[in-house]
Amino acid sequence: MAFHVQNVKKQKTRSNFTFNASIGGAIPLLLLLTLLVLLPFVFIFIYAITNKGESNYIYLTFDNFAQFITExxxxxxxxxxxxxxxxxxxxxxxxxxxxxxxxxxxxxxxxxxxxxxxxxxxxxxxxxxxxxxxxxxxxxxxxxxxxxxxxxxxxxxxxxxxxxxxxxxxxxxxxxxxxxxxxxxxxxxxxxxxxxxxxxxxxxxxxxxxxxxxxxxxxxxxxxxxxxxxxxxxxxxxxxxxxxxxxxxxxxxxxxxxxxxxxxxxxxxxxxxxxxxxxxxxxxxxxxxxxxxxxxxx
Amino acid sequence: MSAQVLKDRVPLKIKNRRKSLSNQEYHPHFALTSYTWLIFILLYLPIISVIVFSFNSSKSVSNWGGFSFTWYESLFKNRVLMEDLRTTLSIAAIATVFSTIIGTLGAIGLAELNKKKPKFVNFVLSVNNLPLVNPDIVTAVSLMTLFLAIQSVLEMGYITLLLAHIAFCTPYIVIQVYPKVLSQDPSEIEAAMDLGATRRQAVMKVMIPDLMPSILSGAMLAFTMSFDDFIISYFVGGKSQNISVYIYSMKTFSPIVNALSTIIFLAIGLVVLGFQVFNSTKKKREER
CATH class of the missing domain: 1.10.3720.10 (MetI-like)
Known part of the structure; x- marks a missing residue:
């Protein structure tokens, strides 16, 4: 009986450890998806509502949308x-x-x-x-x-x-x-x-x-x-x-x-x-x- | 007789086709058979004609100047094209290695995470699907805006091209491998661990070999996707260009492209064929 309990305990700690190690493997994927898939979409959005002025300053505008609707x-x-x-x-x-x-x-x-x-x-x-x-x-x-x-x-x-x-x-x-x-x-x-x-x-x-x-x-x-x-x-x-x-x-x-x-x-x-x-x-x-x-x- | 009547008499939820009551074989109409083969001929017509054109010594397609290897010679002498071919191959190889590793580890991790936070994993998978459902041009534009914003730190060129390729190849690996990880029998891993393997050993020696066929097919998909890509490379390549961009930007068409296409057709045809044979023999072995 004692042996059995010990065994269960051992397995539990082991599986806990594995859990974290496996999930750690997903970190590069999560980073990649955030930086190279989601972030670019944020940038499309930012670019869509801004424009560059004459002396290279960037300002907020909705002209980009207006420009092609009127064209x-x-x-x-x-x-x-x-x-x-x-x-x-x-x-x-x-x-x-x-x-x-x-x-x-x-x-x-x-x-x-x-x-x-x-x-x-x-x-x-x-x-x-x-x-x-x-x-x-x-x-x-x-x-x-x-x-x-x-x-x-x-x-x-x-x-x-x-x-x-x-x-x-x-x-x-x-x-x-x-x-x-x-x-x-x-x-x-x-x-x-x-x-x-x-x-x-x-x-x-x-x-x-x-x-x-x-x-x-x-x-x-x-x-x-x-x-x-x-x-x-x-x-x-x-x-x-x-x-x-x-x-x-x-x-x-x-x-x-x-x-x-x-x-x-x-x-x-x-x-x-x-x-x-x-x-x-x-x-x-x-x-x-x-x-x-x-x-x-x- | 309407479908409604049929629906009332025949159970429509059929999971296994073998259980079907029908033992009649399907004999398609002659017209359908010939039509299908006609479409197949049409599908291969451009490929065959390019192979023929590539051996035509005349520059114009419309007259046959005799059989020659002229265009193959000038293909290998074209420095720019050879440089671009090197870029294409190295980008495809490096992107495949990175995306296969990131995608496989990610799929295993997501499957594990799915037990605790299924909603989060679902969200991650739908982000993963973004580059797959979006037309290439949207993905290309989104990456280009990102790279434009960080232009002062990282100029558009080889590195951005590589990053973009890793970004659109990885999702293919994930969708190939993730379902296989989910359907894997957890008792195999447990058995390995009961026999004294650490978790890492169990993953490396039991899980990954089991997943190998889908990892390989994902890697092959990634390689050809990267090798074939035009639109994304066109937008994010900057100074570096791959062969597709070179061909697209050519002002006047040169039969060199036919020679290059022939080589690409044959290489890809052989790889796909080899892979299919590999898969089918493997299946047969498993059935035995």
Whole structure:
């Protein structure tokens, strides 16, 4: 008995010590997150509400916000960013869904190969892939005597090509989780394949669709490379990413640029928040129906 | 028949697909199969065409001047590009080492802390996710404002580039490793300690080897993220630039880029392929 008590005591002290040692390991991470992730956001905020006077003194102002609200160029760019990103997302969804469905329903051996084939291009620098398309487009322009670079087609194609894997991957994971007996049940109950697709497959893959949309829309709206390299220098393709670039790197007015970035991140958080809410209500809805059913059975 | 009817008859919460009642195999329609392969061809078309273009001795894409290694030669003779390649590789290597160590220790620490202060850990994880959910340009701008503010102490260049890369690589390690730490069986560590190991030994000899696959995949992700990064390096690089920034800032396009791209494609393709093979053989071994 005495031995037992002693043993317990020993273990207790030991685990107390370990506790602190392990948590100590997290200190570098916490420091890094504070200094290099949170602090920079504080600086965006500070820059957004200040400006530099003539003799290098810094003063508080809201002009940075006023400047781009009154500037028609900015609003037009913001509108165009949303417009192009929206269409690119739609294209990704329409083109990517069948591929995701195919991958999600194929056998594990084929599926693994297909997923690997989808992921490999994602590892490769998007700048290089976009430049590759630019050369292919130039080739087509010479062969067929059409204008491709500097058209809406080129921009949308670049965005959709670049972001298609981000749409396919979340959708295929949720298609994979659908029990195939549901398709049979739907068939047995008299639904044709089209009806089954719209009433069973699409609703059950909704979480994947939603996360795919977030993963495509945001990078498409803030792209810098696609518009710069495939836009042919036209002002129509000067989107929000290019505006931020011009304020920070070309004109070096980080104050107005920060104000834009701040607004942008607020919008992004709203979008993500709303989509998460939507996702949760979809999931909750489904869980609710199952739990009601269980109770009924009981 | 609406989904409502289906919902009433079939339990929808399915956790394990193997339990499915269905034993019918899926036979996709011919059109769907060919469509999928078409998309895959489109996905690889630019990569293949760049490889072909890189061996074209003519400067213009539209005419084939014969097979040659001209562009590879001028690639290795281009001093600026070689210097930038060195910067890219050294930044990627150092950032990977630092972020892997910080991220792994951090994930283990957070998992331990989660037992006492789950709310705080949740907060830390959502901060950790900031660079992952934010578009690169927002992360880039936020880091640039920080570095602009401390410009007089630390000029923008190699060091700021490295700090920025460590900052955006570490979160990838944390999200790869943290869930694995949580799902680890605590009795293994206890067993090691009962057998006389100190906590540090238990972590080093039992926990870390167990986590190794996810640490490695996190490290690989971090390396390629850093190697491929353009936007963040473009904003915070200052005097130092990596190859992406070099290519982006080039005024006239040169086929040297095709030669460089080919080398990068092949290197990354081989690494990813090797990693996949490594993973699948490991899985098979575990199943046995």
């Amino acid at each position: 028609p160029n900015f609003l037009r760019s913001a509108g165009m960013s949303i417009y192009f990103a929206f269409i690119a997302t739609l294209i990704c969804l329409v083109i990517g869904y069948p591929v995701a469905y195919f991958i999600g329903r194929s056998k594990a051996s084929l599926r693994n190969i297909l997923v690997m084939l989808i992921t490999i291009p994602m590892w490769i620098n998007m700048l290089l892939r976009i430049l590759a398309w630019k050369q292919i487009f130039e080739l087509f322009e010479k062969w067929m005597n059409v204008e491709i670079i500097g058209t809406d087609f080129a921009i949308l194609f670049g965005m959709a090509y670049d972001l298609l894997p981000f749409m396919i991957i979340p959708i295929y994971t949720s298609v994979m989780k659908i029990d195939p007996s549901l398709y049979e049940a739907s068939k047995d109950l008299g639904a044709n394949p089209i009806k089954t697709f719209f009433k069973v497959t699409i609703p059950l893959s909704m979480p994947g669709i939603i996360s795919g949309i977030t993963m495509v829309f945001l990078p498409a709206a803030t792209t810098l490379v696609v518009t710069e390299k495939l836009g042919g220098g036209k002002s129509r393709y000067f989107l929000i990413g290019n505006i931020i670039e011009s304020y920070f790197i070309r004109q070096t007015n980080p104050y107005v640029g920060s104000a834009i970035a701040l607004i942008l991140s607020v919008i992004i958080f709203l979008v993500i928040f709303l989509l998460n809410r939507l996702d949760r209500t979809v999931v909750r809805d489904r869980e609710l129906t199952t739990s009601v059913k269980k109770r009924r059975k009981a």
